[in-house]
Amino acid sequence: QQQVKQSPQSLIVQKGGIPIINCAYENTAFDYFPWYQQFPGKGPALLIAIRPDVSEKKEGRFTISFNKSAKQFSLHIMDSQPGDSATYFCAASKGGAQKLVFGQGTRLTINP
Amino acid sequence: DAGVIQSPRHEVTEMGQEVTLRCKPISGHDYLFWYRQTMMRGLELLIYFNNNVPIDDSGMPEDRFSAKMPNASFSTLKIQPSEPRDSAVYFCASSTLPGQGAYEQYFGPGTRLTVT
Numbered sequence: 001q002q003q004v005k006q007s008p009q010s011l012i013v014q015k016g017g018i019p020i021i022n023c024a025y026e027n028t029a030f031d032y033f034p035w036y037q038q039f040p041g042k043g044p045a046l047l048i049a050i051r052p053d054v055s056e057k058k059e060g061r062f063t064i065s066f067n068k069s070a071k072q073f074s075l076h077i078m079d080s081q082p083g084d085s086a087t088y089f090c091a092a093s094k095g096g097a098q099k100l101v102f103g104q105g106t107r108l109t110i111n112p
Numbered sequence: 113d114a115g116v117i118q119s120p121r122h123e124v125t126e127m128g129q130e131v132t133l134r135c136k137p138i139s140g141h142d143y144l145f146w147y148r149q150t151m152m153r154g155l156e157l158l159i160y161f162n163n164n165v166p167i168d169d170s171g172m173p174e175d176r177f178s179a180k181m182p183n184a185s186f187s188t189l190k191i192q193p194s195e196p197r198d199s200a201v202y203f204c205a206s207s208t209l210p211g212q213g214a215y216e217q218y219f220g221p222g223t224r225l226t227v228t
Contacts, residue, residue: 034216041221041222042221043116043203043219043220043222044155044203044219045218045219046217049216089155098143098145098162098167098207098209098217099157099160099168100157100217101157102154102155102156102157103154104154105155
């Protein structure tokens with residue numbers, strides 16, 4: 001119940017395409033869902049986050065879609081660029097707790 | 113602010129040796145986390161502290177691992193004795209809880225540990 005399942009493991013998209021990364025969770029107590037972006041040799045950094053009271057959140061070219069009934073959420077990257085090539089992690093936490101449960105990560109490659 | 117600082121950035125040691133990883137959190141942050149990242153297991157939370165007190169150490173793999181936070185600006189993760197399966201990138205992160213309840217964990221650059 002503590003797991004967050006992320007797919008796909010890797011994804012290759014042409015520049016300008018819209019990569020979509022999906023995550024699913026079981027624990028209905030989760031109430032905070034961030035996405036982290038990690039470049040090679042660096043630590044993860046918060047990209048965007050959502051709470052379950054909204055179904056969608058946009059920040060620039062990044063959008064989180066949230067489906068509470070299906071217990072799924074996804075990250076969409078509009079007009080993807082080679083600079084977006086990185087590993088993306090979804091995560092979840094519950095009840096304002098600081099402890100995050102991370103998905104396995106998706107290695108995204110945007111080809112020029 | 114310089115962000116979360118970790119040292120060393122790379123550590124190569126022989127099996128059986130003691131390894132100590134160090135972390136300086138962002139000033140003013142009252143939560144500190146230690147993570148381990150491997151290809152097989154992804155990003156795993158090992159332990160986290162609040163106001164220098166360990167809150168959850170359920171992710172610590174075994175007694176060979178220990179972590180301390182003697183003050184608000186310093187934490188260590190120690191492995192004694194080290195084993196080849198401990199080879200991984202170890203991240204330290206820190207955070208604080210804003211009034212609205214949303215928070216962000218700030219990660220350090222990591223320590224790449226290789227145990228031969």
